[in-house]
Amino acid sequence: MFFSKLKDNLKKTKEALDIKLNSVFNKNKEIDELIDDIEEILILSDIGMNTSVKICDNVRVKMKAERDKSEENLKSILKREMIDILNKCNVYNADPYEKQVILVVGVNGVGKTTSIGKLAKMYKSQGKRVLLAAADTFRAGAIEQLDIWAKRAGVDIVLSKDGQDPASVVYDATKLFANSDFDILICDTAGRLHNKKNLMDELEKIKRTISKNVPDISTNVYIVVDATTGQNATVQVKKFFERTSVNGIILTKLDSTAKGGIVFNIVDELAIPVKYIGIGEQIDDMEVFDSEKFVDSII
Numbered sequence: 001m002f003f004s005k006l007k008d009n010l011k012k013t014k015e016a017l018d019i020k021l022n023s024v025f026n027k028n029k030e031i032d033e034l035i036d037d038i039e040e041i042l043i044l045s046d047i048g049m050n051t052s053v054k055i056c057d058n059v060r061v062k063m064k065a066e067r068d069k070s071e072e073n074l075k076s077i078l079k080r081e082m083i084d085i086l087n088k089c090n091v092y093n094a095d096p097y098e099k100q101v102i103l104v105v106g107v108n109g110v111g112k113t114t115s116i117g118k119l120a121k122m123y124k125s126q127g128k129r130v131l132l133a134a135a136d137t138f139r140a141g142a143i144e145q146l147d148i149w150a151k152r153a154g155v156d157i158v159l160s161k162d163g164q165d166p167a168s169v170v171y172d173a174t175k176l177f178a179n180s181d182f183d184i185l186i187c188d189t190a191g192r193l194h195n196k197k198n199l200m201d202e203l204e205k206i207k208r209t210i211s212k213n214v215p216d217i218s219t220n221v222y223i224v225v226d227a228t229t230g231q232n233a234t235v236q237v238k239k240f241f242e243r244t245s246v247n248g249i250i251l252t253k254l255d256s257t258a259k260g261g262i263v264f265n266i267v268d269e270l271a272i273p274v275k276y277i278g279i280g281e282q283i284d285d286m287e288v289f290d291s292e293k294f295v296d297s298i299i
Helices: 002-009 011-025 031-047 049-064 071-087 112-125 142-153 166-178 197-213 232-244 262-270 291-298
Strands: 100-105 130-134 156-158 184-188 218-226 248-252 274-278 286-288
Touching (some): 002 291, 011 031, 031 049, 031 262, 071 262, 071 291, 100 112, 100 232, 112 142, 112 184, 112 248, 130 142, 142 156, 156 166, 166 184, 218 232, 232 262, 248 262
Parallel strands (some): 100 184, 100 218, 130 156, 130 184, 218 248, 248 274
Antiparallel strands (some): 274 286
16 A cells, blocks of 8 residues: 555656656667766756765676676666665664654654654554654644544643743653653654754754653654655755754655655765655654655656
8 A cells, every 4th residue: 555655656757767767778879978967967856976886886896797788677776775775774663663753854844743643643553652742832723733633543642831831841751751651752843944043053952952851752853855845855854953953854845746755865874864754734644754665656
């Protein structure tokens, strides 16, 4: 079900890449020239200069050692190199019964609150007790939006009081979480531009509150990345990583218009794994990221 939907969502991306790759192979070029052309295709697909060069250098070395110089074999080696980039730090090893806090960050408009609702539903379907913290007190309607998602997912939520700041909401939520049998606490935060110092300072304050109230509980910081953003997404993730030690990516808006290539660049440059992938608008449209299925869907 998941792979079928992912392939449908990325059908246009795959078709566009296939057309470009086929045009390269039809010119009967030498291996070095073919790989140079493939490198250009990858760069234009948002995979990034350095990552594209790394992938193609490895493909070049392996193809020269191969007796089979066919298009099919080159594509197979190319796909394996792309999968290896995503797998170098992408080990999903979370204990399904481990008590943990998840802080969700990202810029405005990437689908952060929606992703939290989907995550909550996914964890609940795994038998976990989930608590949400509505700490986005800056955006009008954000708290009500998360409350709606909590009701859809059938999970509990800590709502802010009038005038309460984000760190104070997280304080209340972590105190409740520490003294209860909840398994997962997911904290929403205000969408913010990565270059707004005061808002980034607020994130650090929230992180300190979590560390103080639940010091012995595993904490993850997941950044929501819009697949359509392109190379600016790498800049965003770098800035958030510097301030909050981001250790996971939730990839969203992966519809038929998205390239999705930016994740290769982020994983390669920052060694931050993709944890989850949003594949639609419904509450069940969130899955654990699978590198092989993802690459199979685009090439």
